[in-house]
Amino acid sequence: FLGAEPGSLGAVGVSGCPIYADNALKDRTNMVTGANENDYHFSGVSMERDITVDEWVDLREVQSGDLCLTCMEPLDIVPTIESGHIFKLGTKYAETFGVNVLDENGKSRTVVMGSYGIGVERAMATIVETHFDDKGIVWP
Known part of the structure; x- marks a missing residue:
């Protein structure tokens, strides 16, 4: 659909399908993304300027040490048990x-x-x- 293999895919200039982006990418600039052609990439990408986002969502799987989006404190990943x-x-x-x-x-x-x-x-x-x-x- 986008004309490239994984590793060269990106959302710059994409039309015909909705673009969902993680909340953590809001206001990000100077990024690198695939150019939808194998082995080609765009640099200096700005979310606001270069990508038309249809919906901002929480997509990431957090890692230990990532900041909580509510209190901005580092997260701990601990084992749990579903007891009910x-x-x-x-x-x-x-x-x-x-x-x-x-x-x-x-x-x-x-x-x-x-x-x-x-x-x-x-x-x-x-x-x-x-x-x-x-x-x-x-x-x-």
Whole structure:
């Protein structure tokens, strides 16, 4: 579609497809990008001047030490365990079964439902992963 192999692709002058760019690229200048011809590149590229971005989005996978976009502090990457889950079900099942409550004004409203779960196996796995020594499991 763009006429080049990976390593020579770029968004300068591209038309006919939407351009999504990572928020971290906003206001960037003096960059190098592929020229959409094998082994050719543009240098001195400015996002604002040279690339028409259709939508700015958060695309990057963060690395340890990257700055948090909210507080601008360095991020730490740490191991985690999913010990439970929460799913917002909305009103789908409540509407199906006619589950309603009265609001503060006495008006009938459909309940917004959720699904919450934590399993015995998952809890045990979490304990084993976090409570052990060189001899094995140390039950809390």
